[in-house]
Amino acid sequence: MKRLVSLCYLQLCLFCAPAFADTSLWLSVQPGTAEPGKFAAEEIRREAKAQGMTLSDDTKATRVALTIERDGNAAAESYTIRxxxxxxxxxxxxxxxxxTGTMYGGLDIAEAIRTGTFDSLKDSDHRPHIAQRGLKFNIPLDLRTPSYTDCSDAAQANIPEMWKREFWTAYLDSMARHRYNVLSLWSLHPFPSLVKVPEFPEVALDDVWRTRAKLDDTFSFAGTDMVRPAMLADHEVVKRITIxxxxxxxxxxxxxxxxxxxxVYFFTWNVFTFGAEGKHGITNDLSNQITKRYFRASVREMVKTYPLLAGMGITAGEGMPEKMDSKAKEAWLWDTYGEGVRDALKDEPKREFNMIHRFHWTAQSDILDAFQNYPGPFEFSFKYSVAHMYSITKPPFIQPLLENLAPGRKTWLTVRNDDIYTFRFGDPAYAREYILNMPPADKLAGFYMGPDGYVWGRDFLERHSDPGPRPLVMEKQWYSFMLWGRLAYDPSLPDSHFEKVLAARHPTAESAQIFRALQGASQVMPLTTRFFWGDIDLKWYPEACWGHPRSKSRGFHTVRHFMEGSSMPGANVLCIRDWRARLVACQPMAGTTPLEIADALDGAAAKTFTALDTLRQPAKQDIELQKTVNDCESLAWLGRYYASKIRGACALALFDVNGDKFEHDAALRHLEDAVTHWKRYAAIRDAHYVPALYNRVGYVDVTALTEKVTADLDIARDWKPGTLKDDGKRSGTEKGFRN
Incomplete structure (x- = not known):
């Protein structure tokens, strides 16, 4: 007891609300826990106050001590509760x-107070399952230094937010609560907005600019025209600020x-010189020695200017020719990034500065040869599910890499979410299985999760009438971020834990039904995408059955596209052509059939609607719950749309092979149902969300797409047997997609 009392440098004696068997609480924080420990203490204090706790000097108080017990054998960020x-x-x-481990343990205590499980706390040991758990943020710093996402409504709206302290306070606090410990900020060329380079004084940018020019969907997929002259000519200064x-x-x-x-890490694509081009002779030409000197000096200043910057991530593209010899690419990257880091560390030889090299348009052997003298940790990065993390829980694309990964090397996973921009996700079973299927620790450095087609800053999709600032995407989609972060730290957390969290968040509703509604609605995207596969984001956006108008999909995916499309590699799902061939040949179905996918979609929708029936009344008094109900209902109708469209495509494919009027009539009937379901989906979705321009799929207006949905009926009515194209391709990924 004397040792415990000696740690009580900060003491809070609080009277507990009647909900707890213990009537008072005494919190102590060991000074060595520093700011993370203080944050956890504040979270405990906040939750205690929310439960009606008041100060007390009760000698029978429950005593909570947040301490550090450094152990060289313990995993970083691990903790025990006794x-x-x-x-x-x-x-x-x-x-x-x-x-950090102490902070996480303290956050567990705060959560136990919030969820009413404080009295039942027991001894437990905790260590991270995935050591590094991060978010991918394409950061819209300035018109002149864009990210890949900047030619979109969300990015433009978020430019001023990136320069507000209240934004980052809320963002980083939320990351910590959900157990994320890596923030990766991605930009085509961030240096002019972040550093001063003595050799190139004209490059550093004062102020923050945003264009007033109307953006469209004609920007290059390679990012080469992300800053157009018309955008610079018509700009506004959203913040006056010096470099x-x-x-x-x-x-x-x-x-x-x-x-x-x-x-914190900064990631770049290469070679881009936005904000610097034309100054001091700087160009995008890889052979320009001035440009090489500029990049090397900028990297040096980036490392020296920001002592807390953990590292950088680099890419051999898209500003490098795709067919350029990878040895030449890597030589340029070493001469700029590698040598830049070495220059900076000459004055700080003990500083650890990580370099993450993405696998993209280059070869592992050439990377390792070029960076063999890198003075610090050097790791790779691979796009794990290409653009669709909501597809299957064990994507196959990384397997060849794992088999050939150089001994002792590890890779990060870029976990791209270009499936769900608008809605709330909530399926812990899917997230848990996805995380458990990640590569083993001896080959896995960690992951960072995020979209390319949307900005996880403040939410500008939801129709908003409140006078205050819009919520963070992470606040709106808190349940999704919590699931992925918490399960990445501890995949053994049971579903019952998340039900308790939902119960605390929405005390007037049945938490089991909220859980079921979110889980059912969240199954729609994975089921659909594993059946209809478009590997990169611009080819498949499932919220709208859409692809970029300049991609091979040419916009809306019709019933013909569904008949001619391929299923996801590794999903063990038959595409319609394979299914039809086996059916006609009386062969067994070696995989999940399209009709089984349709049944599963209908089942997910039915599960969602049943749960929603019990939530509608309490949602009238709970604004956030009402929004969750709206999202779940939208996704359920979208699931029914895809189920009917798949059935219609199957029937039309059979009509194509046998000319049977019964199948033709069935196709029309199913596609008529699809139109009805889409209209319900669009009505609910667009009552609460706006149409928007996305950088990777263009402008999307769900209600306006109803005309395209209805046109599937015309395609079916006019279908001539024997006209279904079959190129023999069943599944696979497109070469050259961006990692």
Whole structure:
């Protein structure tokens, strides 16, 4: 007891609400826990206050101690919770292996108070399943230094938000609560907005610009025209700020991140010189020696200017010719990024600065040859599910890499979510299985999750009438972010845990039904995408049955596209042509059939609608629950749309082979049902969300697409048997997709 009392540098004696058997709480925080420990203490304090706790000097108080017990053998960010009785006093001790581990343990205590499980806490040991759990954020810094996402409505709206302290405070706090410890910020060329380079003084940019020019869907997929002259000519200054103030701001952001146990990386595509081109002789030409010197100096200043920057990620494209010899690409990257880091570390030889090299249009052997003298940790990165994390839980694309990964090397997973921009996701079973199927620890460095087609900043999709700032996407989709972050740290968390969290969030509704509604609605995207596969985001956006108008899909995916399309590699799902061939030949179905996918979609929708029936009344008094109900209902109708469309495509494919009027009539009947379901989907979706321009799929207006949906009936009515194209291709990925 004396040791415990000696740790009580910060003491809070609180009277507990009647919901708890323990009537008071005494919280102590060991100073060595630093800012992460203080944050956890504030979270405990906040949850205690929300439960009606008041100050008390009750000697029988439950005592909670947040401590560090450094152990060289303990995993980073691990912690233990120990519960014991000493007389009439209950003592709960959190011991972290480091400050972040202590913070996570303290957040567990706060959550237990919130969910009403504080009295039932027991001894437990915790260590991260995935060591590095991150978010991928294409950051819209400025008109002049864009990310890949900047030619979109969401990115343009978010440019001012990137320079607000309140945005990053809320963002980083949410990351910590959900157990993310890596923030990767992606930009085509961020240096002019972040650093001063003495040799190139004209490059550094004051102020923050945004264009007033109307954007469209004609931007290059390679990012080469992301800053057009017309955009610069018609711009607005959204923030007056000097480059020195920008540097101070981003140092503050990185300190705030460190205070939450979060490491920050900047990722670049190459070679782009937005914001610098034309100054000092800088161009995009890889053979331009001035450009090489500029990049090397910019990297040096990036490392020196930001002591808390954990590392950088680099790409051999898209500003490099795809067919350029990879040895030449890697030589350029080493001469700029590699040598730039070495220059910076000459004054700080003990500093660890990570380099992450993405597998993209280059060869592993050439990468390793070029970077053999890199002075720090060097890892790879691979696009794990291409663009669709909501497809299957064990994507096959990484297997050849794992088999040939150089000994001792690890790779990060880029987990791309270009499936769900609008709606709330909530299927812990899917997330848990996906995480457990990730490569083993000896080959896995970690993952970062995020979209290319949308910006996870503030949400600008939802129709908004409140006078205050819009919520963060992470706040709106809190349940999804919680599932992926918490399960990545501890995949053994049971579904019952998340039901308790939902119950605390929505106390007037049945948490089991909220859980079922979210889970059922969240099955729609994976079921559909594993059946109809478009590997990169611009080819398949399932919220709208859409692909970029300039991609091979040519916009809306018709019933013909569904008949001629392929299923996802590794999904063990038959496409319609394979299914038809086996059916006609009386062969067994070696995989899930299209009609079984349709049945599963209908089942997910039915599960969702049944759960929603019990939620509609309590949702009238709970605004967030009402929004969740709207999202789930939208996805359920979308699931029914895809189920009917798949059935219609199957029937039309049979009519194509046998000319049977029964199949033709069935196709029309199913496609008429699809139109009805789409209209219900569009009505609910667009009552709450706006049409939007996305950088990778163009402008999407779900209600306007009803005309395209209805046109499937005309395709079916006019169908001539024997006209279904079959090129023999069943599944596979397109070469050259962006990793």
């Amino acid at each position: 519960v014991q009785k000493e007389g009439d006093c209950r003592i709960i001790t959190v011991r972290g292996a480091d400050a 020195d103030e920008k540097i101070e701001f981003w140092r503050w952001v990185m300190q705030q991140a460190a205070n939450r146990g979060i490491r």
